[in-house]
Amino acid sequence: MLKPHINPLSCLHKKRPRFSFALHFHIKTRALSTKMAPPKSWLPIPEDSDFSLANIPFGVIISKNSQNFKRPAIPIGDHVLDLKAFTEGNGFSALASFPSGQFSVFSQPTLSAFAALGQETHNLVREYIQDVFSETTSHPEVLKDNPALQKEALLPKHETKPQIPMQIGDYTDFYAGYNHAFNAGALFRGPENALQPNYLHIPVGYHGRASSIVVSGTPIIRPSGQILHDPAATPKAPIFSPCRRLDFEVELGCFLCESNSMGTSLPINSSAEKAIFGYVLLNDWSARDIQAWEYVPLGPFNGKNFGSTISPWIVLPSALEPFRASKLENTTELLPYLQESREDTVYDISLSVDLTTPEQDTTTISTVSSSNLIWSFPQMIAHHSAGGCPMNVGDFLGSGTISGKSDKELGSLLEMTEGGKREIMLAGMDVRKFLKDGDTITLRGKCGEGVGFGECTGKIFGAVQS
Amino acid sequence: MLKPHINPLSCLHKKRPRFSFALHFHIKTRALSTKMAPPKSWLPIPEDSDFSLANIPFGVIISKNSQNFKRPAIPIGDHVLDLKAFTEGNGFSALASFPSGQFSVFSQPTLSAFAALGQETHNLVREYIQDVFSETTSHPEVLKDNPALQKEALLPKHETKPQIPMQIGDYTDFYAGYNHAFNAGALFRGPENALQPNYLHIPVGYHGRASSIVVSGTPIIRPSGQILHDPAATPKAPIFSPCRRLDFEVELGCFLCESNSMGTSLPINSSAEKAIFGYVLLNDWSARDIQAWEYVPLGPFNGKNFGSTISPWIVLPSALEPFRASKLENTTELLPYLQESREDTVYDISLSVDLTTPEQDTTTISTVSSSNLIWSFPQMIAHHSAGGCPMNVGDFLGSGTISGKSDKELGSLLEMTEGGKREIMLAGMDVRKFLKDGDTITLRGKCGEGVGFGECTGKIFGAVQS
Structure with missing residues (x-):
């Protein structure tokens, strides 16, 4: 499933990006093509706006x-x-x-x-x-x-x-993007062992760092940390250095509007869906070298807590209702607490990633549907609370990185460059394995005419000298 | 280093526990024996109180x-x-x-x-x-x-x-108890591979669930979750069940009183120690079977987020100053951002664990000094913020489980029973591998005459029927 290589020429090059990716990529456009035009307003609303009367996010x-x-x-x-x-x-x-x-x-x-x-x-x-x-x-x-x-x-x-829209209590990041989980697992353990035995039974997730969630436009400072300069050396001796493998991750995020008291749960077909206030785009910036050294045995830590960017406008489930889509098929028999009464519990949002170089050349490096999830948010919520964990209004959940199956639909540089083995080509005759200082990543999400998420953007600034 | 077995008769049996463990155990009593008597008050203060004028916690x-x-x-x-x-x-x-x-x-x-x-x-x-x-x-x-x-x-x-004393922003649990890390690692991977290559270089930690922190006395409801009934079966098929391997963990916790903005850090010898408001006891209840199935590759999740109990009174660093102790020796050359200007950056607090059965028989099952840490809290803070993660007033850090070297000084049932292989004996002719409904765990921490933490207690209630 992991493609043997990325075709660097498949990337689109353009200055000053517009919402044009749907014209260039063969992506699922069920929502774009079948939905009705938004209701007209007395206020002039540009035709390509994400914020027509069909949306009304907060x-x-x-x-x-x-x-x-x-x-x-x-x-x-x-x-x-x-x-x-x-x-x-x-x-x-x-x-x-x-x-x-x-x-x-x-x-x-x-x-x-x-x-x-x-x-x-x-x-x-x-x-x-x-x-x-x-x-x-x-x-x-x-x-x-x-x-x-x-x-x-x-x-x-x-x-x-725009500001951070909610008082965020706790933040949890899941791993529900099957293709990403497979691609990342294959890079570390080979395609035969790409997925852990629990992956198709359980919406795997980990607690993230709520304080590091920032709103679109906030500068992202390259983190420093312990990295293993020479992983093959014995004994292993880390250095302290600015991150050399800085990456983005395309995710969908979800804010909660319900609470459960400790010891109770939010069951999947009664409460979990009602607990969703709305959705934003999420760029879960990742320091791959810091993460690789630190993450055993307790999971990602400083490789993930130096900044996670969200789009500012929370799109309500009611605005996304016309764009329901089926999750990726999971033939594993799920335990009852994860069984949903319908299959179309994710959304077909066309997510795109633009990389803008310090020279202001912009390349759309990925476009992927948000329906590439094997677990829905209601399943994540039901699982998160199944053991009695108290969820609160304002809690934030990330889907995990969303990748499609083709090499134009990958949600991270880790996957595009096969762990830094090859370069992707950018406009302006530039190339990247990982992000450089001065690079800007802009995520967008468009569902259909007049309904989208706006921008989720962040620019990389050089590491602070210590 | 993991003892081949626990001598069940070494456990103390008693009804109605008092602060008597120091008389029975050969624990470090430097603090107890060398510190001056607390100043006298016009208010009658019982001689054995943790809350003399030498303490004054909040x-x-x-x-x-x-x-x-x-x-x-x-x-x-x-x-x-x-x-x-x-x-x-x-x-x-x-x-x-x-x-x-x-x-x-x-x-x-x-x-x-x-x-x-x-x-x-x-x-x-x-x-x-x-x-x-x-x-x-x-x-x-x-x-x-x-x-x-x-x-x-x-x-x-x-x-x-007493109530939860702080508005907790984020909660991070570290793994700084060397003996526990070794014991737990040896159970899973054998003593040769007990510790990961990063362990002596980096204060390993993971983001926890702030919403699940509760104050002493709060009931703990046995969590349900996915567990692997037969880990040897192929293919692996989990069941949904009340936890069968419910455990406690003895930790020291620390609340922060300083913030750093994103992209900056709290350096070890200037800011990290000043960022500590004070300390509490922490029982990081753990569902070992849920944790074992869920934790790869992203770390503990529902096995840890159903409740973590803290003692109510925050003891200031100034009250603990007379009880400074040296951390466990780490011969690894540390990177400069983790090097402290002094070695006595942990405390010698005598921690004890009482297990009270539903029949009200109480056994002190462990007594261990909190100095059994290989990383100090200032080191944890310096590491946590080294990549620019924003720390906030009210953030809570756990030390990780604290165990000593002997079989009377273990900080979890997992270690005492070698992963459930043997039973420990309790008063009332009872035995345990893991906790039963109706059991109460009470942690105490005593530094010296008149300075202690009070109780950190929680009783297990049966799983909610779903």
Whole structure:
């Protein structure tokens, strides 16, 4: 399954990337091709925007006109609706079914209080905002015909800065991308032993470092750490050095909106799916050389905790509903606590990876569907809580690296370069085995017309001299 | 180094345990025997109390007379000083060097705000409280001669209930107990390959689950999970079952009081030691069968996240200063970022483990010095942050299981029973390989006269039927 080599010429080269990958790659486009056009708005929304009325994700921003106080917000086209200003300007006055006391959730510096109100409330607010912005809104007085509130609450996106959207309690990273797990395992142990005996029975995961999760745009400083300069030498003697094998990982992330008390669980077909607030893109930056030396026997540590970047806008399950897809087939008989009542419990989101060099040449180095998972998030949640582990509102789960089967669909440089054995070619006659200082990685996720995740971007800065 | 067998008769049997282990075991008693008696108080303090004026640890309580609102507190003998009530009753009026605005930290539901003020302030407050309670206090008007404030702020300990003392951000568990690492490794891979090649170079650790940390006294529900009923069968087929190999682990835990921003570190000889707020006992309950099946390749997960119990009172480094001890010798040449300017960077705390059966028979099954570590907490902190991982006030670090070299000094049942191969004998003619429902494990830690940690206790309750 691991391809013998990467065809470096298969990579796309372009300056100033746009959402053009779907035109160039033969990827699954079920969602793109079969979904209806998003409802029209009185607010001009660019046709290629991820943030049409069909989306309505939630995030947190700061802006100059609000003295940089954090507040919840919704991106719509090239604008952002400041939910604190919208609430204070009686924007929710026509939403009778939402108890007025609850609107204080939009004065919080994170979305955690809003998330805790549950999926029904999230959908109520989403549908109300869809109506408020609709060309044929039933409440034009709220915003369409209210220039004063527009001025207060509807900000040009470029005047705002997204923040970490949730108060993150714990972060867990899974390993549900079958193709990645196989590729990475084959590199270390050969294709016959690529997967551990537990892999098809259990959604393998590990506890990550919540404090290292940062929002798109945050600089990533190359970590230093113990690395084995010469793995063959005896005795093994590490050096302390800036990471020489710095990598990205394409993942989907998921924020929780439900809790369970210690000793109880979130069962798969009743609670696990309801526990999902929404999804973001996740770049789980990885220091492969630090990780290789440190990870036995207790798992990844400093190779993974120097920064993990998420996209700022949390896309609700209801916005992704039209893009449901089947997970990868697993013929293993699952234990009942992992059996789902339906198979289409993942999503077909077209994920892409752009690498921009310090010279500003951009190459799309991968495009892969997020449906390449052998475990769904509800399965991950059911497993995580099966032994009584308390999950909390704001907890964050990563899918694990998502790779497809072809060499154009790989979710990490580790896989593209076969562990650094070969180079990939980039625009500007440049090449890479791993990331250089000054490189920028930009993940994007597009589901269909008007529904996407925006950018998840991070630039590498040189290691701090110690 | 792993003893061929446990002598079951070496275990002590007793009902109603008291701090009597030092009389029965040949443990290091440097601290106990050489330290001065604690200063005398006008408040009667039992002679064997862990909470003399030489200690003054910090915690958080609820009590009926404060409508169960959480507030910081200090245990003194059989009393607890409610710091919120003490502050509101002008108890700190004689502490001129403490800016009055900062006393709001004692109105918080956790100690995190107080911790963030730094070690100098912690010590200032500790010394002030020592003086206020001293027989020869220089400020008798504050509390000694102030029955009204005594009534408000000085509560009988049994009328209060300790809480989780900090807002825990992230939790990391290390593996610094050399003897345990060796014993556990020898069980899995034989004594020749007991330790991984990285073990003596790097303080190995893994990210734990912050949400599962609970305070002493919290019930522990036996987890269910995937276990391999017959590890020899092919193909391997797990079952879902209540854990059959439930274990405890004796550890020392440490709360942080400093932060570093992402990309920077807490260097070993300047910042790492100052980043320590204080210490607690930690019982890292472990489901050995769940852990054995799940842990490759990414480390422990559900085998460790169903509950980890800490003792409630955070003992400051200044209280432990007289009990400094040298770490275990490591002849490996360490990289400079791990080299300490002194060797006595761990503590000689006499840790003990009592197992109480459902029939209320108590056996002290282990007594071990906390100096059995090959890495100090400053080394763990320096390593954790060396790659730029952001550490925060309230983060919690575990030492890893602490075992001594003899069979009376083992920190887990896994070691005592050689992986369940033999039984240990208990009082009441009972035996154990692993823990039964209804068993209670109580850890204690005593440094010297008047300085100890109190109890870290948890009782096992039957698995929830699913």
